Amino acid sequence: MQIVFNVLLNSRAVFNLICVLDVKLFNFQMRSMLTYLEAARYKVHSTLAELNGDRRGSHPLASHIQVTRDRQGLQQSVLKVRIVFFLKQ
Numbered sequence: 001m002q003i004v005f006n007v008l009l010n011s012r013a014v015f016n017l018i019c020v021l022d023v024k025l026f027n028f029q030m031r032s033m034l035t036y037l038e039a040a041r042y043k044v045h046s047t048l049a050e051l052n053g054d055r056r057g058s059h060p061l062a063s064h065i066q067v068t069r070d071r072q073g074l075q076q077s078v079l080k081v082r083i084v085f086f087l088k089q
Contacts, residue, residue, distance in 0.1 A: 035061070035079075035081055036079060038061060039061045039064070039065060039079045042057075042059040042061055042062065042065075043065070043077060045057065046059075061079070061081070064079055064080055064081050065077050065078070065079055065080075066078045066080060
């Protein structure tokens with residue numbers, strides 16, 4: 001009987017750990033998506049400002065956006081943000 005109880009207790013602890021890790025992963029993914037969307041909003045805003053002849057605004061993510069041109073001459077922007085270690089004990 002004690003063995004069955006220990007197995008159930010351990011499986012419950014493992015289940016709780018998996019749930020916590022799933023929530024942390026989901027939060028990390030959501031923060032990453034929000035960061036991407038914020039960078040895309042900045043890019044659109046700065047492009048519209050450039051087309052209207054206005055001055056580009058500053059943004060905290062501006063230094064993390066790398067703009068290059070491919071072989072055909074098309075502009076490509078890459079957002080490189082440092083990954084935060086999200087599984088803190």
